[in-house]
Amino acid sequence: MRLIPVILCGGAGSRLWPVSREAHPKPFIRLADGQSLLQKAFLRGARLPGVEEILTITNRELFFKMADEFREVNDTGVTTSFILEPFGRNTAAAVAAAGLRLAQTYGEEVALLVLAADHLISDQDAFECAVDQALGLAQSGRLVTFGIQPDAPETGYGYIEADGNTVLRFVEKPSLDKAQEYVDSGRFLWNSGMFCFTVGGLLAQMGLHCPEILAATQVCLDKSRVAEGQGFKQVELDSDSFKQVPENSIDYALMEKSQQVSVVPCVMGWSDIGSWNAISNLAEADANGNRVLGDTILQDVKGCYIQSDGRVVGVVGVEDLVIIDTPDALLVANKDATQDVKKIYAQLKAKGHEAYKLHRTVHRPWGTYTVLGEGNGFKLKRIEVKPGACLSLQMHHHRSEHWIVVSGMAKVVNGDDELFVNTNESTYIPAGHKHRLENPGILDLVMIEVQSGAYLGEDDIVRFDDIYGRA
Numbered sequence: 001m002r003l004i005p006v007i008l009c010g011g012a013g014s015r016l017w018p019v020s021r022e023a024h025p026k027p028f029i030r031l032a033d034g035q036s037l038l039q040k041a042f043l044r045g046a047r048l049p050g051v052e053e054i055l056t057i058t059n060r061e062l063f064f065k066m067a068d069e070f071r072e073v074n075d076t077g078v079t080t081s082f083i084l085e086p087f088g089r090n091t092a093a094a095v096a097a098a099g100l101r102l103a104q105t106y107g108e109e110v111a112l113l114v115l116a117a118d119h120l121i122s123d124q125d126a127f128e129c130a131v132d133q134a135l136g137l138a139q140s141g142r143l144v145t146f147g148i149q150p151d152a153p154e155t156g157y158g159y160i161e162a163d164g165n166t167v168l169r170f171v172e173k174p175s176l177d178k179a180q181e182y183v184d185s186g187r188f189l190w191n192s193g194m195f196c197f198t199v200g201g202l203l204a205q206m207g208l209h210c211p212e213i214l215a216a217t218q219v220c221l222d223k224s225r226v227a228e229g230q231g232f233k234q235v236e237l238d239s240d241s242f243k244q245v246p247e248n249s250i251d252y253a254l255m256e257k258s259q260q261v262s263v264v265p266c267v268m269g270w271s272d273i274g275s276w277n278a279i280s281n282l283a284e285a286d287a288n289g290n291r292v293l294g295d296t297i298l299q300d301v302k303g304c305y306i307q308s309d310g311r312v313v314g315v316v317g318v319e320d321l322v323i324i325d326t327p328d329a330l331l332v333a334n335k336d337a338t339q340d341v342k343k344i345y346a347q348l349k350a351k352g353h354e355a356y357k358l359h360r361t362v363h364r365p366w367g368t369y370t371v372l373g374e375g376n377g378f379k380l381k382r383i384e385v386k387p388g389a390c391l392s393l394q395m396h397h398h399r400s401e402h403w404i405v406v407s408g409m410a411k412v413v414n415g416d417d418e419l420f421v422n423t424n425e426s427t428y429i430p431a432g433h434k435h436r437l438e439n440p441g442i443l444d445l446v447m448i449e450v451q452s453g454a455y456l457g458e459d460d461i462v463r464f465d466d467i468y469g470r471a
Contacts, residue, residue, distance in 0.1 A: 005045030108200030122269030147189025280305035390438035399453030
């Protein structure tokens with residue numbers, strides 16, 4: 001049986017702010033070994049026996065960043081395919097799109113293994129054994145979920161009451177007392193949010209229990225744009241028809257209604273990395289119970305998790321805190337309150353503060369830019385363009401730009417002129433001029449951009465032509 005892992009990469013990861021942002025969500029967070037949670041999910045699927053393709057469902061704004069992440073670790077030759085959403089409609093729509101797309105491509109006998117992009121599994125062998133057991137159940141038409149054997153009363157997870165592979169009921173996130181009761185009974189498992197089923201089994205049960213979602217997703221797919229190339233496939237969902245897909249989770253829409261659901265109990269070192277406490281548990285503690293990543297100086301500190309990105313952090317006379325320092329935002333929280341970090345994120349979003357959405361370094365299809373400083377009427381950026389990449393042909397109404405090349409060579413369109421700008425040279429782009437920046441070389445192009453004008457927002461951009469489809 002052909003097996004295709006399907007990675008769901010959505011959500012903001014608001015409980016892991018300030019490292020996680022809307023444009024840099026939790027799956028892109030890098031752990032101490034240098035790999036992101038997304039890369040670990042990709043490798044988890046790619047290393048399963050017989051896997052030749054991995055399908056990822058994500059927001060189209062994250063596509064190019066995600067493709068770069070996969071390229072870093074994909075040394076197995078696995079084909080990467082994508083379904084790109086214009087906005088989220090929850091997991092039922094995503095799973096339906098995957099099932100319908102794979103039915104078109106391979107038929108209804110193919111098996112899907114639905115994985116989250118932001119989970120951590122430390123025991124690959126146990127994971128493979130669980131998948132093998134799930135495939136056996138899926139072949140008989142069952143919808144299979146993976147239940148994690150609980151080792152503590154956890155209030156942040158849903159639970160499954162089970163008898164062997166038989167699901168008795170799904171339970172919402174409980175109170176602490178109820179969670180302890182579940183753990184003591186030995187009958188309950190954590191609901192991991194991972195699933196396995198054949199395309200035929202999935203579509204048949206969705207047709208019974210959530211036909212509106214299935215039908216609307218099929219209409220959307222019929223109107224969507226498909227692109228294929230060497231080693232990749234891509235479906236960009238039609239925005240207007242995707243709005244018509246009812247919004248629901250696969251748990252509520254299908255798994256909790258179907259009579260064909262089985263569970264595979266697992267012990268495989270699973271964590272959903274849902275808070276800074278979960279992240280801190282991945283680091284080794286010192287003699288005072290502190291876990292530290294980055295350049296820190298501690299004095300009379302106990303039981304803290306401290307993470308610093310670039311700056312020295314001094315901590316004196318505190319206990320049981322989480323301190324996360326990034327170039328543009330600082331989080332200080334009591335360890336017992338890390339689930340409430342999402343409330344800080346929500347307040348920033350409600351105020352329209354950029355810190356909920358962007359880091360100072362922002363990834364684009366062509367490379368990155370970093371905001372170095374800004375003030376009244378000016379902004380400084382460091383721009384890095386990958387070899388062979390180019391920005392869109394664009395224009396700004398309210399700002400002019402000076403470009404100074406630090407290393408490499410730039411090919412510049414400035415109004416009606418086309419010119420090459422070498423290291424230590426510069427050019428000036430007046431407001432209202434159509435312009436484009438390209439790196440024609442084989443090394444990274446690094447330049448400093450000085451913006452000046454009455455309005456310097458990122459939305460002051462009109463694109464006329466773009467090789468990445470953003471015009």
